[in-house]
Amino acid sequence: MKSAKSPGVKRAGFTLGAGLALLPAWAAIAAVVPAGTELAVRQEVVRNNGSEPASLDPHRVESDVEFNIISDFFDGLIGIDNHGGVEPRLAVSWDNTRPEIWTFHLRPGIRWSNGQPITAGDVVYSWRRLIDPATASPYESYLASMHVLNAAEIIAGKKPVDSLGVRALDDTTLQITLTQPVSAFLSMLAHPSLVAINPKVIAQFGDKWTAPQNFVGSGAFTLSQWVVNEKVVGVRNGRYWDNPHTVLNQITYLPIVSETADMNRYKAGEIDISNSVPQTLFRALQNDLGAQVHISPKLAVYYYQFNTKKPPFNDPRVRLALNMGLDKTIIAEKVLGQGQKPAYLFNPDNTGGFTLNYPDYAGWTQQQRVIEAGKLLAQAGFTPARPLKFSLLYNTNESHQRIAIAASSMWKKNLGVEATLNSQEWKSMLDTMHGPNFDVVRYAWIADYNEPSTFLNNYITNDSNNTAKYGNADYDRALSSAAAASSIADKARYYQQAEDILAKESPAIPIYQYVSVKLVKPYIGGFQESLLGYVYARDLYVIKH
Numbered sequence: 077m078k079s080a081k082s083p084g085v086k087r088a089g090f091t092l093g094a095g096l097a098l099l100p101a102w103a104a105i106a107a108v109v110p111a112g113t114e115l116a117v118r119q120e121v122v123r124n125n126g127s128e129p130a131s132l133d134p135h136r137v138e139s140d141v142e143f144n145i146i147s148d149f150f151d152g153l154i155g156i157d158n159h160g161g162v163e164p165r166l167a168v169s170w171d172n173t174r175p176e177i178w179t180f181h182l183r184p185g186i187r188w189s190n191g192q193p194i195t196a197g198d199v200v201y202s203w204r205r206l207i208d209p210a211t212a213s214p215y216e217s218y219l220a221s222m223h224v225l226n227a228a229e230i231i232a233g234k235k236p237v238d239s240l241g242v243r244a245l246d247d248t249t250l251q252i253t254l255t256q257p258v259s260a261f262l263s264m265l266a267h268p269s270l271v272a273i274n275p276k277v278i279a280q281f282g283d284k285w286t287a288p289q290n291f292v293g294s295g296a297f298t299l300s301q302w303v304v305n306e307k308v309v310g311v312r313n314g315r316y317w318d319n320p321h322t323v324l325n326q327i328t329y330l331p332i333v334s335e336t337a338d339m340n341r342y343k344a345g346e347i348d349i350s351n352s353v354p355q356t357l358f359r360a361l362q363n364d365l366g367a368q369v370h371i372s373p374k375l376a377v378y379y380y381q382f383n384t385k386k387p388p389f390n391d392p393r394v395r396l397a398l399n400m401g402l403d404k405t406i407i408a409e410k411v412l413g414q415g416q417k418p419a420y421l422f423n424p425d426n427t428g429g430f431t432l433n434y435p436d437y438a439g440w441t442q443q444q445r446v447i448e449a450g451k452l453l454a455q456a457g458f459t460p461a462r463p464l465k466f467s468l469l470y471n472t473n474e475s476h477q478r479i480a481i482a483a484s485s486m487w488k489k490n491l492g493v494e495a496t497l498n499s500q501e502w503k504s505m506l507d508t509m510h511g512p513n514f515d516v517v518r519y520a521w522i523a524d525y526n527e528p529s530t531f532l533n534n535y536i537t538n539d540s541n542n543t544a545k546y547g548n549a550d551y552d553r554a555l556s557s558a559a560a561a562s563s564i565a566d567k568a569r570y571y572q573q574a575e576d577i578l579a580k581e582s583p584a585i586p587i588y589q590y591v592s593v594k595l596v597k598p599y600i601g602g603f604q605e606s607l608l609g610y611v612y613a614r615d616l617y618v619i620k621h
Contacts, residue, residue: 107617109323116599116619125145181248182248185317203240206218224240309326349611358414373592384544401487421435421578449491468495468498
């Protein structure tokens with residue numbers, strides 16, 4: 077998923093072989109309050125979410141801004157716990173007696189927040205809506221990446237939506253048919269775009285179904301208020317299947333873009349969990365607040381992405397030159413300095429347990445890279461007398477601005493390149509990025525699941541998340557071969573081929589590997605951020621203070 081903010085690794089999930097996976101209901105993660113802990117009377121938490129959500133419709137969104145909230149308001153069939161294991165959610169068990177066929181059994185008596193039963197037919201409706209070209213979901217290609225039967229053909233307009241390989245055998249039994257075994261299938265299944273949504277509510281209210289007065293969800297919390305550019309408020313869903321293990325009664329999400337304002341409101345007691353920490357104050361905050369500064373590994377990479385259909389960025393020499401012209405070590409260690417690492421691959425190190433080799437130029441000195449970059453620009457027709465000029469777009473945020481200033485300064489000093497900085501509010505930037513006219517855009521990807529394909533699928537020709545508009549037949553074949561490979565060694569070989577192509581053609585510039593840094597009040601219990609960046613409100617509780 078895309079990340080609105082900038083402020084590692086165990087396999088997140090596993091694939092079960094043939095047979096039955098039956099997990100007890102208590103296996104699901106929820107708030108665990110240690111014995112002897114005295115709870116506050118007021119069980120309410122305020123967290124900064126960083127930006128105003130573009131929507132709360134799981135099929136209309138693409139970033140952590142929205143998925144942070146959606147993950148509290150909806151449950152999927154299964155989930156990934158904070159330790160990377162698969163856990164039952166709406167489905168209590170599943171079996172995989174044939175490699176391409178998965179059958180999921182829903183929990184008895186599960187209900188929507190309005191009291192209606194949640195059925196297997198609701199899941200079928202939701203997945204068909206996700207992939208329907210009329211929905212135009214940013215995650216339209218996700219089911220094709222999972223190799224769900226007929227998904228690719230539906231996206232291409234060759235088959236009807238109702239041919240998708242998902243069907244309800246009865247109200248509590250769902251069958252999913254794949255075109256081939258997929259080792260990461262269960263991990264992929266936990267993604268927020270695959271939650272069920274209520275077809276009756278959408279039929280009644282249309283696009284207005286996400287308004288507070290109409291909203292119906294399936295998660296531990298449900299929408300109570302949405303004041304645009306001020307707050308989103310979730311209240312405890314008494315009909316949630318695991319409600320007895322929820323402690324919080326209310327969770328409020330604020331859309332504060334400014335890291336400084338975020339910090340100041342945290343210090344003033346108005347925020348319990350910040351979204352990030354200003355890099356310039358990081359060390360001082362560690363000294364002043366100690367354990368309130370939480371640093372977590374995060375499976376994510378920060379990029380600058382090109383519009384590869386727009387000259388001169390349709391020329392891979394130009395893209396690679398700009399890649400080599402950045403000193404990523406300085407950006408990671410000096411501009412940021414919170415534990416971020418310079419990135420030369422599109423996957424963070426050890427994603428899914430895979431070890432992939434860096435490109436040769438990662439081992440060069442920065443001066444060697446600059447010399448080679450100058451040669452590439454000259455070959456593409458750019459010289460001191462005819463310098464490359466372009467617009468660098470980023471969403472409004474102090475960190476993005478500092479990185480953009482540093483990058484533009486490096487390009488100017490090293491290559492004579494002139495980058496004009498262009499800041500837009502988050503939703504406006506997304507609209508621009510999905511259009512044809514941007515040059516280079518600030519971009520980031522947080523893993524949807526812990527496996528290299530979550531990063532690499534974004535550059536498959538015509539993938540719905542391929543906003544770089546990149547296409548390469550050899551690249552597509554490498555990822556298709558990786559998906560079909562039966563051994564880890566073969567998968568690694570194909571993933572390496574894909575990374576090698578990206579390293580040479582640079583549809584985007586990977587700049588650094590993330591860590592997540594947040595301020596968390598000492599009275600917030602149960603706080604843990606997953607590798608995928610989620611902090612679940614159902615895990616939290618407020619200690620008396």
